[in-house]
Amino acid sequence: MTTALTHSPVWQELLGHDDTEHAGALLGADPGRVERYCLHHEDLRVDLSRHPVTDSTWERLLRLAEERGVPGRIEALFSGASVNESEGRPALHTALRSRPDASIHVDGEDVIPAVYEELQRMAAFVEALRSGDVRGYDGRPLRHVVNIGIGGSEAGVTMAHQALADGDEPLRLHTVSGVDGRELAAVWGRIDPAETLFCVASKSFSTLETLTNARTAWAWLEAEAGRPVPEQFVGISANESAMADFGIPAERRFRIWEWVGGRYSLPSTMGLPLAAVIGMERFNELRRGMRAMDEHFRSAPAAQNIPLLLGLLGVWQISLRGATGHVVLPYHPGLRRLPAYLQQLDMESLGKSVTRDGQPVDYPTGTSCWGEVGINGQHSFFQWLHQGTGRVIAEFLVPVEEGGLPERHAGLNLASALGQVQALCQGQAPQGSGPEAEHHRYEGGRPVTLILFRRLDAYTLGRLLALHEHRVFVQASLWGINPFDQWGVELGKRVAKGLAPVARGEAPPPAEADAATRQALRWAGCWGAGESSDGTGV
Ligand SMILES: O=P(O)(O)OC[C@H]1O[C@H](O)[C@H](O)[C@@H](O)[C@@H]1O
DSSP states (O other), X not given: OOOOXXXXXXXXXXXXXXXXXXXXXXXXXXXXXXXXXXXXXTTXXXXXXXXXXXXXXXXXXXXXXXXXXXXXXXXXXXXXXXOBGGGTBOOOGXXXXXXXXXXXXXXXXXOHHHHHHHHHHHHHHHXXXXXXXXXXXXXXXXXXXXXXXXXXXTHHHHHHHHHHOOSOSSSEEEEEOOSSSHHHHHHHTTOOGGGEEEEEEOSSSOOHHHHHHHHHHHHHHHHHXXXXXXXXXXXXXXXXXXXXXXXOOGGGEEEOOTTSOGGGOTTTGGGHHHHHHHOHHHHHHHHHHHHHHHHHHHHSOGGGOHHHHHHHHHHIIIIITOOOEEEEEESSGGGTTHHHHHHHHHHHHHOOSBOTTSOBOSSOOOOEEEEOOHHHHTTTTHHHHHHSSOOOEEEEEEESOOOSOOGGGTTHHHHHHHHHHHHHHHOBOOSSOXXXXXXXXXXXXXXXXXXXXXXXXXXXXXXXXXXXXXXXHHHHHHHTOOTTOOGGGHHHHHHHHHHHHHHTTSSOOOTTOOHHHHHHHHHTTSSOTTOOOOSSOO
8 A cells, every 4th residue: 555645753843843944045154065965976076065955854855765675675676566556567667777697587587688689689670770781771870760659659768868968979869759751751851762771669559659650751751762661660669560560571670669768768768769869879878877876876874865766856846845847957058958858757656646545645746847958047047046936946957077168168158057057046235225125035945956066977867867757756656656558648649539620620629628629620621611600519
C-alpha cells in the first residue's frame, strides 16, 4: 500500500516547523553555509545554499527520505523490480547504460546481453553509415539522416544533437515530428533523396504523427527512385511486428524494450540518429556519464546524494512552500532544447493526482517545467522571476570553461548567470521611500539551484540527464506516485481519432463530440455547410 505524503509523521513535523528565513540572510549569517550546501560529483558543482533551508529542516528532509522508503525504491528501480505498477513492468533505463558485465533479471532473464547485442548491431550500422558503406538507391553514400519521431522518440535526439554536434560531421541530422507535413516538406528542400536515411523512431510504432510522416517519406522516396527503397529506412521500436509490417527490412530494425519509457530511451538504440552524426564513441561517452550518475545515485550517502537532495528540495518547495514551477536556465546556446526535454521528463512523470495504488493525493505534486537559454530569458521573463508574485524553482546550468571565445565575449555568460543568481536571492531594498521607490524593490529570496560544470561534453550531458531522471524519481517516491506511466495523454488522442474523419470533411461529428467541438468544426467549414444553425449549432 502506497501511503500519501501527508500520512508521514516527518512530513507533519515539517509542516509544523517553519524556521525558514530569507536565503540571503542565511548566507550572510553563516560563513560555512555555502560549503555545507554545495554538492560535488567530479567537476559538477551543485549549489543549494540559495534555498532557504536550515540545518534542522535539512535533517528532517533526510529522515523523510528514509521514512518514505526512498532507499528501497532506488534498489527496486536498479534491480528490475516492477516499479511501474500501473503498467506492470520495471523501468530499466539504467540497464541501457550499465556495464556490459552487469546482470539484471526481468522475468528470470538477464536483460544485459540483449541490450549489448542491440547496441553492437547499432554500432556496426553507425560505423558503416559514417564510413560511407551504406549507400542509397543510386549507389552514392548516405549523407543525411531524417529522424521521424515525436515526444520521447525525438526530444532526446534533437536536444543532444544540438548540444554535441559541431557541424563538421559526415552526416546531417534533420528531425520531423509534426503531423501537418510542413516539416517534411521543409526537409525535402534540404536533402537529396538518394543520400538520405529515414529513421522511423517510435516505441509503439503506432503513433499517428510518426506513422503518417513515415508513410509520406516512403511514398516520396519510392516516387523519386522509381521503386520502393526499404533499405533507406531504419525502424527503432519495441514493436517488431509493426516495423516488419511497415516494410522495414529485418537488418534495419533496431529494438528497444517495453521496460524502456520513451522519455528515458535516449541511451538505447533510440539514440541511433544521434550516434550516426556524433559517432559511437561520443554516444558511449554520454552513456558513460549517465552511468556515473547512476552509480552516484545508488551508492552515495544520503547527505551527499545529489539527485536525492534535489528531489527532497523539490518536494519541500512545491508541496510545502507553494512553488508552482521549475524553470530550467542553461547558459549555453547548445542546450536550447534542454528545457523542452526536461519538460517532458518532469511533466509526464510527475503530472499525477493519485498515488501508485490509485488513492487521490491531497497535496500538489509535479508543477510546470519550462525554460529557455538563460541569457535570452534575462531579456524576457526574468522580470517576472525578480518581481512577479509567483514562485518557481530557478535552475541555472552554467559551463565555466568557454573554450576559445573572442576576448570581447569572455566571461560574460558566467558573470551574467552569477549576477542573476545573486540578485534573485539577495534582492535589494529600494533607495528612498514612497510608491515610486516601490517599483525598484527586489524582494529576493527566490529559490535558486546553481549547477556549474567545466564544459559541455557528452559525458557531462549524460550526467545532467541522469541527475534529472533520478531527481524526478525521488520526487515521485516521496509523493507516492508512478513516474513511469502517462495515461493522461491517451484521452485526447482517442477523441482526436474520432474527429479526424470530420476534420477531413468525410463524416459528420460523432456522438461523442460535444457542442463546442461541433461548433468549432462547423466554423472551420468541415461539416454542416448550407445548413442553417438553429442557434445551438448542434
Ligand atoms: O515512441 P512513440 O510510441 O511513438 O511515442 C511517442 C510519444 O507519444 C506519447 O503521446 C507519449 O506521451 C510520449 O511519452 C511518447 O514518447
